Amino acid sequence: MSKQPECPLWQLTLTLPFEQVENITDIFEEHALTVSMEEAVSDGSLWRLDILFSEEPPSALLDQLPSEHSFEFAPLVQKDWVSESQRMLPPVDAGRFYIHGSHDAPHPARSRYNLLIDAGAAFGTGLHETTYGCLVALDNLRKSRDFRNPLDLGCGSGVLALAIAKAWKTPVIASDIDVAAVNVTRANAERNRLAPLVTAVHAAGLNSRILNSRAPYDLIVANILAWPLVKMAPGICDALSSNGVLVLSGLLGSQEVMVRSAYLQQGLRLKRRYSIGSWTALVLGR
Incomplete structure (x- = not known):
């Protein structure tokens, strides 16, 4: 996005x-x-x-x-949603993750993961239900799993890649089909002092030499849209390690059966579901 x-x-x-x-x-x-x-x-x-x-x-x-x-x-009909969003965007509290704009102060607690993300040229401030669901899923995974080779597929602003780097202190690949999103992710990684851990690449889906060379991934997060998630199911599952975890979002509750069926056919099972408003985030594994 x-x-x-x-x-x-x-x-x-x-x-x-x-x-x-x-x-x-x-x-x-x-x-x-x-x-x-x-x-x-x-x-x-x-x-x-x-x-x-x-x-x-x-x-x-x-x-x-x-x-x-x-x-x-x-x-x-369009309007200047960027400046409007920056004026009205509140901080986002998602487990230990605290997403705030430059107009708000970071959370004072040392135990919190502060991430500075302004509304701008790419999707993903944490406010939308799809991103929020992924953040909550990542926060719960943090309590029980250790990841060393994660991928944020369709990274947008890079907020999920930054969250992974912050929580697990591990290198993350972040990819997007939009060059602007890749540039925003790099800028946000710099602003949050996470640039050494976040590699942002321009790629259409998993069609990238860099992405293929780093597979298999023990964590893949894909906050995209329902239909692309269905079409990409074979490729995403091939890129996931045998004990890997997959977090999917960008789908409405009414689209869950369709998306789950595509990944069931690839041997993945539902581990947990997060419903936020009309939207759903799914955690799957083998």
């Missing part, structure tokens, strides 16, 4: 049978900023797709949509 461009965003919304979802996402995947999906009816037969573009896509791309499906396509 990444930087909002200055030009207007465009959103395509359509509802279609589940078996057609993959074909549609394949058409737009290379052109879209994000693709999200949720159940349109309770039996799972129809799903709603919201596809976000940084600019108006060519009409030839829209012409590939099946003629039997109606869709909505329009620009999104």
